[in-house]
Amino acid sequence: MALPKIGILGGGxxxxxxxxxAIDLDFEIDCLDPDPTASCHxxxxxxxxxxxxxxxxxxQFGKDKDLVTIEIEHVNIDALEQLEKEGVNVFPQPHLLRMIQDKRLQKxxxxxxxxxxxDFRLTENQAELMNHTDFFPAFHKLGKGGYDGKGVQLIAHTDDISKGFDAPGLLEKAIDFEKELAVIVxxxxxxxxxxxxxxxMVFHPIQNxxxxxxxxxxxxxxxxxKAQKIAIDLIAKMELVGVLAVEMFLxxxxxxxxxxxxxxxxxxGHQTIRGNATSQYEQHLRAIANLPLGDTSAELFSGMVNILGSEGFEGPAKYIGLEECLAIEGVYPFLYGKKITKPFRKMGHVTILGHSREDIVNKANVVKEKLKVESGKWKVEN
Known part of the structure; x- marks a missing residue:
């Protein structure tokens, strides 16, 4: 079979x-990104x-491609719709991206x-929060533009209203949850x-x-x-092609x-690299290329720790403790090729394999303690 020529919007x-x-299946993939030093360059x-x-x-980027996909949803939907009209396969589909880009439409x-x-209420501006004081505590979320914890503000009482967003958004009732879960489908x-x-999932207490x-x-x-049924029913209802991450509260x-x-x-889904028979990345490529989907089973417990730039450091990235972590059985670092570190910047992740949940947690704690990203030049240690 002839494999499609693929374009990815985003090069992170x-x-x-x-x-x-994609290398294992010999896909030809081009990337578009505003940063000339992006991870894919x-x-x-x-x-x-x-x-x-x-x-x-x-x-212009997409018109010579057989297939266009994304690695970030904040892209130009009008252009994707035009490409779709002209016969380019765009997955996930543009009309679904338009809905997902706006949390108001999504909810x-x-x-x-x-x-x-x-439960949630739609708001048009900051002033409207005064009409919903009976709904506090709640999270005010920007309808469009929020990403990686940005565009979300806790409104616990009326004194917090000034922290809200003066733009279309939604006020979502704060949930007293036990766990945060996710299913990749x-x-x-x-x-x-x-x-x-x-x-x-466990979130960073400051950076969300x-x-x-x-x-x-x-x-x-x-x-x-319950979680599996929700994710499967949702992607079926949307008829979305590709990978969908469904974050949930228990x-x-x-x-x-x-x-x-x-x-x-x-x-x-980062831990699916090494942790599952097929990674979420291979699965996405299989899905958009209309190939049979891969086995998602896992033989061991797995975990993932984000590698974030250390607070107080900005400049050429220097990895502290990487050698110690590589010496631990079942610990696999994946660095993202970012040469400059900044506080809390995503510089990589570590996939961890183990024989029990306790094993994963213990190794993760060691990684979080040992592995730091600071700034400075790399040198060989004798």
Whole structure:
């Protein structure tokens, strides 16, 4: 069979891992990114410097491709719709990206289609928060533009209203949850669907980024079935092609509620590299190319720790403790090729394999203690 010529909008670390997975299947992949030093710039078949938010740039980039996909959802939808009209396959589909880009539309979709989610109210500006004081504590979320914890603000009481966003958004009731879960699920154009085991996520207390996760999640078989059913039913209802990350809350009453979704490979699936028979990256490529989906099973427990730039350091990246971590059985670092570190910048991740949840947690704690990203020149230690 002839493999499609693929274009990826975005050249960051997710694109880098897509490219690494693509090598085994010999896909020809070009990348578009505004940063000439982005993680993909040395790996792509062709790397184009330009804005994935600009209509003409995206259109010109995509018009000679068989297939266009994304590694970030904040892209120019109008250009993707035009490419789709002209016969280019665009996955995930542009109309779904348009809905997912706007959290207001996303949450409304969940509600209208019977998917469980936290109660919410739509707001047009900051002043409208005064009309919803009975709804506090709640999280005010920007409708568009929020990413990696940005665009979310806790409104606990009226004194916090000034922290809200003076733009269209939604006010989401704060959930007293027990755990944060995620399911990565994939679908190809034939309608074949496969999901990965549910994972349990722990977020960084300051940056609101996934800091650590464990797979499988420590939940009952009943909760696992609920989470899996929600993710599978959701991707089927959307008819989305590609990988979909479904982030969820497990409440103390045993309810499973959708928090947010991402129509691409996701931080909550990094551990699938080494941890599962097929990684989320290979699965995404299989899905968009309409190939049979891969086996998602895992023989061991797995985990993931984000490698973030250390606070107080900015400049050429220097990895402290990398050698010690490489010496630990079942610890696999993946660095993203970013030469400059900044506080809390995602510089890589570590996939961890072990024979028990306790084994994963213990190794993760060692990695978090030992592995730091500071700034300085690398040198050989005698």
């Amino acid at each position: 670390q997710l694109g880098r891992m897509l490219l690494q997975a 040395t790996l792509a078949n062709k790397f184009v410097v330009g804005s994935f938010k600009d209509f003409e740039t995206v259109y 409304t979709f969940f509600k209208e289609n019977g998917f469980p989610t936290a 994939a679908r190809n154009p034939k309608g074949e669907i496969k999901s990965f085991p549910t994972v349990e 980024l996934v800091e650590f996760l464990v797979s499988p999640a420590e939940i009952s078989s009943k909760i696992e079935e 409440t103390k009453e045993g309810e499973v509620l959708i928090n947010e979704i991402a129509p691409r490979p996701h931080n909550s």
